[in-house]
Amino acid sequence: MAREIDAYGARARLRRPLGIVGLTLLTLGVYGIVWYRRVNVELRDYGRAYRDDRLARSRPRRSVLAIIPGLLLVVPPIVSLIRFVGRVRRAQRYGRSELTSGWLVAVLALALVFLPAITGYVQSTLNELWRRYAAASSSPATDTVSEAELAAAPAPQPGAAVA
Numbered sequence: 001m002a003r004e005i006d007a008y009g010a011r012a013r014l015r016r017p018l019g020i021v022g023l024t025l026l027t028l029g030v031y032g033i034v035w036y037r038r039v040n041v042e043l044r045d046y047g048r049a050y051r052d053d054r055l056a057r058s059r060p061r062r063s064v065l066a067i068i069p070g071l072l073l074v075v076p077p078i079v080s081l082i083r084f085v086g087r088v089r090r091a092q093r094y095g096r097s098e099l100t101s102g103w104l105v106a107v108l109a110l111a112l113v114f115l116p117a118i119t120g121y122v123q124s125t126l127n128e129l130w131r132r133y134a135a136a137s138s139s140p141a142t143d144t145v146s147e148a149e150l151a152a153a154p155a156p157q158p159g160a161a162v163a
Helices: 017-026 032-051 062-066 077-092 100-108 112-136 149-154
Strands: 003-007 010-014
Touching: 003 112, 010 017, 010 032, 010 149, 017 032, 017 112, 032 062, 032 077, 032 112, 062 077, 077 100, 100 112
Parallel strands: none
Antiparallel strands: 003 010
């Protein structure tokens, strides 16, 4: 169901967005929490590969703890989700990928019925980013990759900071 990608040292997974939404619904949100932690780990590792202190210093366990017990306090999950979308957008800037819409995530979060859709939406935008690295690392024997696709995968730039 998932394919692992090497993004210049950071390990990431291409996942099926509808599969994530389905598993989140089927497990009554438990898989959504597991997915949230895994993606935060991938983003932290991606920050380390690009030498971005803000991404590299993120703490996936703390993000999950803000969601689970924080639901009783309301504010910690909101702060965690805002920071999570910020980390995703920061990683997408490095990869020169289309940015996740923070407003759409906010609307989905406010309409609690659509909460599981956030996992699918964010994963689909991350898949776009991770596919750029998959194209760069695939061999011609297994996949047909054009020279344009190989050139599209960004290389880390040491010391470069993203605003």
